[in-house]
Amino acid sequence: MAGRQLTLKNCKYVLVDKANMLENVDVLIEGDTIVEVGKGLGGGDELDCRNCVVMPGLANAHTHAAMWIFRGLFDREELPQWLSAVERAEEKLTPEIVELASKAAIMEMLSSGTTLFVDMYLYPEATAKASSELGIRAAMGPVINDKVVEEGRAEKLVTDLLGAAPPNVTTIINVHTTYTASEEALKTAAKLSQKMGLNLQLHVSETRQEVYKIKKEKGVFPVEYINKLGALTNRTLLVHMGWVTSWELSLVKKAGATVVHCPASNMKLATGGFLPLVEMLNSGMNVALGTDGAASNNSLDMFREMKTAVLLHRNSYWRTDIGAPEVFEMATLGGYRALGLKGGRVAKGYLADLALLDAASPRLRPLRRSNVLSNLVYSACGCDVYATIVGGHIAYIRNEEFKEKISEIAEQLEQIDF
Template identity: 35%
Template sequence: MVDRMGREKACLITGTCIEGRPVEILIDETGTIAAIDEKISGSERSNAEVIIDGSGTLAMHTLANTHTHAAMSLLRGYADDMILQDWLGQKIWPLEACLTGEDVYWGTRLACIEMIRSGTTAFNDMYFFMEEAARAVDHAGIKAQLCYGFIDLNDHDKREHEIRATEALVTSIKGMQNPRIKPAVGPHAVYTVSPEGLAWLAAYSASEQIGIHVHLSETEQEVLDAQKNSGKRPPAILDQAGCLTDRTIAAHCCWLDQADCRLLAERGTTVSHNPASNMKLSVNRAMPYPWLVEAGVPVTLGTDGCASNNNLDLFEEMKIAALLQKFAQNNPTCLPAEEALSMATVTGTRALGFGSGLLVVGEPADIMLIDRMVPCNTPLHHQTSNMVYACNGGAVKTVLCNGRVVMQDGVIPGEEEVLNNASRAAADLVRRAADQAE
């Protein structure tokens, strides 16, 4: 926790439970979990300058959202129920052409508020004006891996521009020296980035030892076009360029075949499952979860952007993921609640490099306190089942990130200012796009 002068302060959470066991949690001044016990000893207890009453709550590790376009929160509800290419060409791309850095700042701040409210404290983001996104994350107090969406469309001059933008972002984020914010490279997809661009991104990410965030095999058309143009499927194209690594997070992956899954496993690549967005945009196939698990691919959860989801609630995403896989596989045992929760906590947190995703001593204090006395948690036969199938983000009461309280008892400092400025930014963006279209 941090006091009004910005000093780190040790913190004690009392009265909460972990998996039905009453506990107290001590967090030291570095934001690390120092002790978890039924009763923290007097000597350790005396180190805590701040006490958080967790009575009537369940303590859990916070969630990690591995695929977002956070600033697209400004586009929430702007264009729904449309064919994918029409949605992009007629609505999303014209609006994005009018984006400013201020739009991205307030859109990302809005996204951070929404994620905090639903227990997410780490996310993986690809968009534009990402220096402003980094500033927003810094102010919000949570964690993110950020990349510039690299799109060169096989154009040499545009590729040089995208290279400079990528380098500038990485330099900017590293210069912040904020351990909560990491840079990555962001090849948009095999159909928007040239082989030369992919190869440069792979080499640059290796030299900088940073992550790679890419859209992969989202639609059947993407796969068919790749095979027609290169004779290879999208994962093979990325692999040839060096973009499939153990630092890579590939989003969507709905149209993988079994050989694709084995290739991802061999390279140590992580997949981000985005069921709500993919269902809403009708990509016509569920991500092949059983094949990925069988091959040994780490699978995480993402929401995608608010223009195609339309929220950032990973509790909701856990349920949709589990239900979609059961339906698609005609198997009610596919993707059980425990695996869905692990995707959103352990696997996602580890994929982003922000810890183990577990509430254990020595790990960052990324903690959410969930209200026990709400209908979705009554009765509480199986906590994990309730978290995945019954609750949504509204059950979250208090959230800590690296030991800092970013929401307490439902209150986020500065939330009203963010909502007002994000609303203004969204209205101004739509107005500018309409003026440009005339």
């Protein structure tokens, strides 16, 4: 898409993807797309990046943005009790509160290098509005549940959001999980996904209780169940997947679905289980990374999530099969690929969704070509991000004005007592 130009000049390092690195180059952006990466480029506005590491923007492939307002609450609860506590607190939420809480979460994500997030929550139109105002790329949609299906509102909810969504927001279809939605609700969501060509996101095999319940009631395991209902396709995002069988993995692989790993949230909520990440990646599955909501993580920092994922699986496998390259791809390309978006690489023809890190940060030093990726995954944090670019526009740059704005929003939300 032609349009205004922006040139990132003299980038100290450009991490193209998990395997390719460039030094002292320029990145030329036109409209929302990278048009060239190389030396001696120029055009439009220029941003001096001589002290920056430029990398693909991070894709938070599963979160509940507005749950930012619940951060630090219910920390001692295991998942079933935690869900009950959250549901009681949600009775106080309105579209206005969700919009404001979404803004706080989006600003946190932008300030830590996230350029895309996939959301599942109440009042998606409010979160879409916040996303549009702040310039982040996002995917969200209505939650299809029994009440919505019984009232015949499922398709209208999707089409209404689809028609109103700004260009930076992709409409998807959400189902909470296999045990809170009826068979009819799951079938309805699957049919809408196929009919409208939209992604379908749902929590699957998050706990042992869920797996046993579905197996007892339906005679099959959760992934088999959603496959039987037509909900397992190459547009499906399967979130959590900590309690899966090897034959379920073969179904996921055959369908071309994406698995979204949320390691910090799963461990905090004591869900147990084990996502077989090495086997998934070795089979060629697309695996993305997500923080889940700030109520269950409690951070929205994808740098922390990358490190958590590596450490969890190295400790669990007693091997080093999972390292910085694998989780970096999950946190960038994996999320974009799940939505069919051409992002997650710093290369010609890709979306200009980028994170610029301060190369002078002590957490990135010593900084050498050989350790850039390692430092980003094992040592960096979101606070090292200097600027975040989404669709060719600078959506975040480190300054006092940004800090003051998020502080004002937080102060308003802190007046609400849960």
